[in-house]
Amino acid sequence: MEIVDKDLQSIQEVRNLIAKAKKAQEEFRKFSQNDVNKVIENMVKASEANAVKLAKMAHEETGFGKWQDKVVKNKFASRVIYNNIKDMKTTGIIKDDKEKKVMDIAVPVGVVAGLIPSTNPTSTVMYKSIIALKAGNAIVFSPHPSAKNCIIETVKVLSKAAVEAGAPEGIIGAMTILSMAGTDELMKNKDTALILATGGEAMVKAAYSSGNPAIGVGPGNGPAFIDKSADIHLAVKRIVDSQTFDNGVICASEQSIVVEKCIKDKVIEELGKQKVYFLNKEQSEKLGKFILRSNGTMNPQIVGKSAQVLAQLSGITIPSDTKVLISEQTTVGKKNPYSREKLTPILAFYCEETWKDACDRCIELLMNEGKGHTLIIHSNNEDIIKKFALTKPVSRILVNTPGALGGIGGATNLVPALTLGCGAVGGSATSDNVGPMNLLNIRRVAYGVRELEDIKASVGAESGSSCDSQGLSEDYIQSIVKSIMSKLNN
Incomplete structure (x- = not known):
């Protein structure tokens, strides 16, 4: 044989x-x-x-x-x-x-x-x-x-x-x-x-x-921060659009929502209106066990599935018109499946006291997984947007747009691409949309435009100055020698 x-x-x-x-x-x-x-x-x-x-x-x-x-x-x-x-x-x-x-x-x-x-x-x-x-x-x-x-x-x-x-x-x-x-x-x-x-x-x-x-x-794990100045209805719509487009398999899609406490109830109400279903504690635990495999990696069976299929696979009951599943969370870590990249219509929900606390939570999520990739912010406060932009360890900060479609340059004017660099912080050779x-x-072909005399003149090396073979003046060398001898004598 x-x-x-x-x-x-x-x-x-x-x-x-x-x-x-x-x-x-x-x-x-x-x-x-x-x-x-x-x-x-x-x-x-x-x-x-x-x-x-x-x-x-x-x-x-x-x-x-x-x-x-x-x-x-x-x-x-x-x-x-x-x-x-x-x-x-x-x-x-x-x-x-x-x-x-x-x-x-x-x-x-x-x-x-x-x-x-x-x-x-x-x-x-x-x-x-x-x-x-x-x-x-x-x-x-x-x-x-x-x-x-x-x-x-x-x-x-x-x-x-x-x-x-x-x-x-x-x-x-x-x-x-x-x-x-x-x-x-x-x-x-x-x-x-x-x-x-x-x-x-x-x-x-x-x-x-x-x-x-x-x-x-690297992996994406983009948090979406909804600022109190945001149009909440439009912010939720964009997040749902992103999560339901091809069932969330694009790496720039949102993986969690972070809100300030003062707008928590309004956001939860709007999420419900737009068919985002909040899992109770028991349902969250059941689905969470199905999301992560025993070796700590994501279960490929969840990727790109509808909310209904996810519910069936994990043995939970949800409304038939549900578009996205969401679980309220308070922790971030490798063992918390909701705080990681899921690539399916499942979101984590975090509520923080202030926008600064929300900012810290977003960084925590990104450093847990997805650093260098993408963050989404929904806000009409340019000052907050700039402060987020200056501190987040990502290559793309998307403002008032669906993460999936904004990150690849569909809903934004970023370079259209399906390979999204994560920069040095994310272990990538580039931060570009490739x-x-x-x-x-x-x-590069470069023509000579200066002669040696021009270079000497530009750095203050006058033609009459005394220099050694390395271009250092004798006075400068003597001063270094005296300094060293002084330290040795002391």
Whole structure:
């Protein structure tokens, strides 16, 4: 009987994909900006034409969210992304400062490794393919096993469209034999120029430990603070919109609500009006035990499920028209499931005495999980907004907007993106909403504008001064020597 080693097959497949991608990218990097744009435009058209089919495939395969909302995400990840970058110059000379005599030249990084999550599978493939090729790169994907089929199908659609528009074969590829060993090879291969990692915390850490450059994003756990100056009805509407859009699987979606005591009753009343159901103590405990697994990680069965399905899974009874479940909490910690990222229509509710206490609670939530990611504030007090902005350990502070749609640049003017950097505080290489400019290097050509005499004059080194070989005056050196000798004598 022949023994087949899946790990070895996966590793070999990855090496083949990278070799093809490298060869394709060496040709593609010579394309003019106009030729690159034609390829991108054809990929966008193909993505739009297949948006519904791919959304339904993703929903059927993963069981997460709503296929109708996934259609919106697919179109956002193609058309909206494209509209934002279509006029961006990413090849050749991209800037020429005649006054300062410095020229910027775009240099593609090469082969990008794209790690894809199960929460937003098809849309993330579209987005990463478009920004990678816009920057002149090739890309090879590692699909999440729970979304393998829809990811591979999306790659086929995009690869075909790119080649039909003139791109070389192999410019977009994907693993079909999935294994940790294969993904490890993709990240560590010497011909992988950059890893673009979206997914779980362990996977992102692995990307940064690979030895190759990486852009990764950590978990979101965005608190939404409702200030007493806010339009409470509109604030609650926006939070509910965010939580119910694709059942909350976007990492920038709200995970908790924090309010001041003086408006607690008004907020609770408004939440009830908008079909947010407050769990009692017994229900909170039942659902809480289902949210967290015994090893302290989130139960994947809850992700992207409706409130009704969550209730059935945890054995609780809720009104049939409930949109979001909410549990009042007083503590924050790794063992409190409500204070962590849930990616489903479940919220924690915290009430604090003052806005400063609310500010501290938001920081506590973020430092527990989600630091560097996103915070949402609903307020009409610009002073409070600025004070929040100056102190929160996040890369995005979203004001009066749904977290999910604001964070990705749908409801705000942030760069449209599905990879949201968490900055140094969150262990990420960037705090940007990642776009094509994050996936290329800049070669700078600088003309000489000063001679040595000009530099000496600018730093006060007159031609008659006596200097040693390191540029230090004799008087300065003598003063240092005297100071040292004085200390030794004492």
